[in-house]
Amino acid sequence: GKVHSNMAECHLRQERWSDAIASASAALEADASNVKAFFRRAKAHEALGQASAAIADLQSFLRAYPGHQQAKAMFVRLSSGGDTEMPPPSSRPAPLWTTAVSPVMQREWLVGCFRLRVD
Template structure:
């Protein structure tokens, strides 16, 4: 590859990165203003620019992956993170917040999981995943995620405890409604059985 062609491809990578950052900033502002639909669109557009960026091209531009911290190392395998990885992580965590606002719990969990794939210690993504799981009715899973968050970030304990209490109340109400429905169903079944037994 000629130096000229090489240089133009680096400019393209730089332009993609700059455009992605600008789209993320636009999305962040839209979210702050309560315009979730525009925020999601801009986050998605930012991802379109970021997800195709080649790590080797970034390294040639002086954006080499950062050395992993001791907390990133798991089972002796260390993850190298680039600036792109960090931006993608933040975008997915923010998209999870957007989906929570829209009460689209399943998508909130999916976006949080994508952020956590980049950084399993992302406290915002953990909190949003726990909240969404609870709303979906997966109370035990939600508790596990939120308790994990408390362990990883003790400073979040008050927020986590409040969310756990809220989810417990929702779960208790669901359980009461389920028992009431089941009781009604069993009562109808008994009445039906009694009626059948009365027939000569």
């Protein structure tokens, strides 16, 4: 459960949205009480323009952490959008770390993600 949830976070940081959703879903299949996986999957759904799926995951997350400011703001933003599905973001500039950091350092960071502690 925790390993898949941590992998989802790594995928989010790399903007690999579909992989993040798959990893978060695997985390929830292994441990349905892993609420962080709901939030991580919601962030990926939002990035893909899947507002209704993101809202459903946020509701599950906010039941466990009702005071989480980032999740509440995301929920309000998605809920007030009117449409249940949003268009995916148009061409966004690459994150700074992908242009300012060498490919070798990017791989080392990714390897470090998979070495996250799970205890």
